[in-house]
Amino acid sequence: MQDGRQLTGWRIQDEGHVRGVQAQPRGDGHGRVASWPVVRLGYRPPATRKRGEVHTITAWSDAEGAARAADLFRATFEAEPDGVWAAPGRVNLIGEHVDYNGGLCLPLALPHATFAAVRRRDDDVVRLVSSLDPEAVWEDPVSSIAPGAVSSWAAYAAGPAWALREAGCAVGGFEAAIDSCVPLGAGLSSSAAIECAVALALDELFGCGYAARGDAGRAALASICVKAENEVAGAPTGGMDQATSLRGASGHALLLDCRDSTTRLLPFDLAAAGLELLVIDTRAAHALGDGQYGRRRAACEAAAARLGVQTLREVTDLDAALTALADDWERRCVRHVVTEIERVKAVARLLDADRPDAIGALLDASHDSLRDDYAVSCPELDAAVDAARAAGALGARMTGGGFGGSAIALIRAGDEAAVARGVQAAFDARGWTRPAFLSAVPGPGARRVR
The missing domain is CATH 3.30.70.890 (GHMP kinase, C-terminal domain)
Known part of the structure; x- marks a missing residue:
């Protein structure tokens, strides 16, 4: 991977290398230890449409996003996913930098979402691919996922597996293909969208049972995703992004009390x-x-x-x-x-x-x-x-x-x-x-x- 290389809607900005992360190019079949770049996600619009001279970022329909993620899954893993899950980005109407201070914020879920095609494996191997670099597959045992052990975009997709296991859910191996129309690096919670899509998939596939408990379960799952981002991805964010992605609703803004994670949906029909x-x-x-x-x-x-x-x-x-x-x-x-x-x-x-x-x-x-x-x-x-x-x-x-x-x-x-x-x-x-x-x-x- 090259610094600044333009990919499918993503840009990688190299910030050094660490050793010990296994990478496997598609079609290779032999894992190997590689020097993998520690990156932050830059942004190139994944889908733009010109209105005269103005570029507008368009959201994918659920059908389009599911098809994209499933196609990437098939091309990479030569199998069918068990399903496709979507999680939206968010925009915060007001209440910035107050979530980690126990404050109130008023975000709303965007129509732009990240789509994760996921399949449960019978072993403990985790394999991840993304439109970030569709020619490379991140691979490691699920037991190796831990704070400081995962670099690059994979930290956001692998982190929820670690956090769910820390919470007592027996998450094993899985494969996931990620595609997204959430603008990256735009402050619209692209990282939380990855985490929440994968977490919701693992919750269902491994029987963790959070989403089945309704909003209270989704609130708990949001906290698990926050733990993943804080400790595996290393970003000291609060809980607004994940709460909005998992608990948002069409036609409403989400009044979130970050002190106790309670919410109230407010009509937002502009x-x-x-x-x-x-x-x-x-x-x-x-x-x-x-x-x-x-x-x-x-x-x-x-x-x-x-x-x-x-x-x-x-x-x-x-x-x-x-x-x-x-x-x-x-x-x-x-x-x-x-x-x-x-x-x-x-x-x-x-x-x-x-x-x-x-x-x-x-x-x-x-x-x-x-x-x-x-x-x-x-x-x-x-x-x-x-x-x-x-x-x-x-x-x-x-x-x-x-x-x-x-x-x-x-x-x-x-x-x-x-x-x-x-x-x-x-x-x-x-x-x-x-x-x-x-x-x-x-x-x-x-x-x-x-």
């Missing part, structure tokens, strides 16, 4: 209100495993300890908290988290009152806080937000972990082309790669599709 939610993929590299995310989480945890609370969700007097903290960086982190939680509450009240048209100012305030206090924005995100606002958006902000990725803009129905052109013009003026766009309509959570 079309009925004459509105749209436009996602702007800046195509600026986005990675959560590079230390920046962890630095902020550590600052929040340190501030909470100094304030004598378990999480920053428990801070009730912001002014007193800021006065008690001497470190300016910790003060900024606390200010963002506490005010962001209040913004989530305000947006939820407006949605309950059927006033989605009134949430724009809160989206704007969220972005300003993420940019100025939490310092997770970047020039591309700021330019996208500023240009969307100038083109008539009712509100706009970055979404996801930041440091690249995507922004969202609340716009009037019919304004998509004008706003997209305005954002694209801003990028053209700076000589940047043109952004891609998608419409965020709430889709279903993870499910079996074949």
Whole structure:
């Protein structure tokens, strides 16, 4: 694999090599120890359609996604999968960097999903293939999957097997072929979509029984996927992404209380209100495993300890908290988290009152806080937000972990082309790669599709 090699909708960015991971090119039949690149996932739109000069990322239907994953499975493993499971990406309407602080967030599942064709094996061997590199098969015994033992994209697909085994489910060997239309590196939870699709498949094939218990079981399965991402993939994320992928619902946003994992579905029918939610993929590299995310989480945890609370969700007097903290960086982190939680509450009240048209100012305030206090924005995100606002958006902000990725803009129905052109013009003026766009309509959570 070559650094930056363009594949089927994916880009690999080499970050060094480790030994001890077994790789097997398709058709070889003999596993061998290989020097395998430690990678983060970059992004090239997997499916774009031109609207004039504007690129729109289209979602696959369940039938199309299932066919793609099943075809890859057959071509690689020369057998039929036991089934195909899908899990969506997500976009967060508001409530950024509060999930690991016990806060509230308001995401929605996207129609864009990852599809996993999976077959249970009779031994303990795990074999994985992806459109990331369809000519290479990752292979190892399931007992060898552990924190620090799996590199590359395979950590997201293999991690759930380890986490399910840690939870007491007797997961054995399996084969999985992964394909996806979730934009990678765009802050839309492409990694969680892989984890949740594979976890749902293994849950069914090995009789773990989580999904059969309804929403409570899906909540537990989401926690298992978080453990997989934190410990096997090494990304210190909170639980919002996995909860949305497994528990989201068509036509609704998911009000998630990250303190106790309870949820409430809020109607989110923007079309009925004459509105749209436009996602702007800046195509600026986005990675959560590079230390920046962890630095902020550590600052929040340190501030909470100094304030004598378990999480920053428990801070009730912001002014007193800021006065008690001497470190300016910790003060900024606390200010963002506490005010962001209040913004989530305000947006939820407006949605309950059927006033989605009134949430724009809160989206704007969220972005300003993420940019100025939490310092997770970047020039591309700021330019996208500023240009969307100038083109008539009712509100706009970055979404996801930041440091690249995507922004969202609340716009009037019919304004998509004008706003997209305005954002694209801003990028053209700076000589940047043109952004891609998608419409965020709430889709279903993870499910079996074949």
